[in-house]
Amino acid sequence: MDLFRRMKFAMVLGVALIVVQLAGGTAAWGQDEYDNWIARGHYVHVWPGSDTLRVENPPGQSPPVFTEFWADGGNGFNAELEYLVRPNIGVWAGLTFDNMKTNLKLEQGDITAYANDRVDLRQINFGGNYHFLPSGRFDFYAGLLLSWVGYSSSTFNFSEVDYDYQVKYDDELSWGLNVGVDIPFGENSSWFGSVQARYMFLALEGDNNVYALTVDPVQAFFGIGYSWW
Numbered sequence: 350m351d352l353f354r355r356m357k358f359a360m361v362l363g364v365a366l367i368v369v370q371l372a373g374g375t376a377a378w379g380q381d382e383y384d385n386w387i388a389r390g391h392y393v394h395v396w397p398g399s400d401t402l403r404v405e406n407p408p409g410q411s412p413p414v415f416t417e418f419w420a421d422g423g424n425g426f427n428a429e430l431e432y433l434v435r436p437n438i439g440v441w442a443g444l445t446f447d448n449m450k451t452n453l454k455l456e457q458g459d460i461t462a463y464a465n466d467r468v469d470l471r472q473i474n475f476g477g478n479y480h481f482l483p484s485g486r487f488d489f490y491a492g493l494l495l496s497w498v499g500y501s502s503s504t505f506n507f508s509e510v511d512y513d514y515q516v517k518y519d520d521e522l523s524w525g526l527n528v529g530v531d532i533p534f535g536e537n538s539s540w541f542g543s544v545q546a547r548y549m550f551l552a553l554e555g556d557n558n559v560y561a562l563t564v565d566p567v568q569a570f571f572g573i574g575y576s577w578w
Contacts, residue, residue: 385433387531389543391572393425393447395470397564406559412458414512418560420553423448423467427570429474436483439490445472449564451553453505453514464505468518468553471499476527488531488541497522498551516555525549531574539578545570 399420406416425447433439452465476494500518507513529545547568554561 385436386577387431387433387439387441387574388576389427389429389431389443389531389572389574391427391543391545391570393427393445394569394571395423395425395447395449395566396569397422397449397566399562399564402560402562404559410457415456416514417454417456418562419452420468420562420564421450421452423450425470427572431478433480433483437480439478439480439492441474441476441478443474445470445474445496445568447472447568449566451503451516453503455507455510455512457510460510462507462509464507464514466503466505467501468503469501473497478527478529486533489528490530491526491528494525494527494547495522496525496549500553502555516560518553518555521552521554523550529570531576539576541574541576543570543572543574 397420401417401419403415403417405413407414425445427443427445427447429441429443431439431441446469448467448469450465451468452463455462455464474494474496476492478490478492480488480490482489497520499520502515502517505514505516526548527545528547529543531541531543533541547570549566549568551565552561552563
């Protein structure tokens with residue numbers, strides 16, 4: 350996980366420099382007349398690309414206790430505001446509140462027990478988009494984003510055995526890829542439908558990395574937006 354953290358930090362730094370460079374362009378282009386704001390709101394669905402982690406925890410028990418840890422999908426919502434500094438270049442900021450289902454399987458001798466709980470994600474996002482068809486019927490765009498992610502904890506209660514687990518996860522700074530399309534509701538309409546997909550590079554790391562799981566979720570966004578021309 351240390352190598353993963355170093356690689357992710359390097360990528361986050363690169364994305365941050367790109368976003369800052371795009372944002373800095375607004376000052377250089379401020380004398381131009383072009384000015385456009387876009388607001389979007391979405392329902393979010395999350396598909397984590399999670400493996401299953403199996404560890405002995407707590408260690409030293411007789412018979413030994415083994416746990417398996419994995420994540421499943423969840424839902425949430427999102428709001429963001431984008432400023433187009435050129436017809437095809439935009440910088441944006443937004444908030445995403447979503448969740449994933451975390452699962453824990455416990456095995457001790459002949460006993461097998463299951464428990465699950467939701468982990469909430471609070472994301473503060475900054476990014477840049479390139480709009481391929483700014484004057485077309487559909488506005489296709491793609492870009493990079495930088496995201497600070499705060500996690501809630503997961504609590505697993507096993508009624509079959511005398512074990513309860515609360516896993517507290519480390520917050521993280523990460524990055525991702527974003528693609529989307531905005532579809533106006535009518536000719537010259539400021540309202541539009543919005544569909545996006547994001548791939549995030551995230552990891553659930555809790556309890557001193559006893560439960561460390563790379564999840565790298567795909568997030569699907571479905572919503573509406575409004576443009577100020």
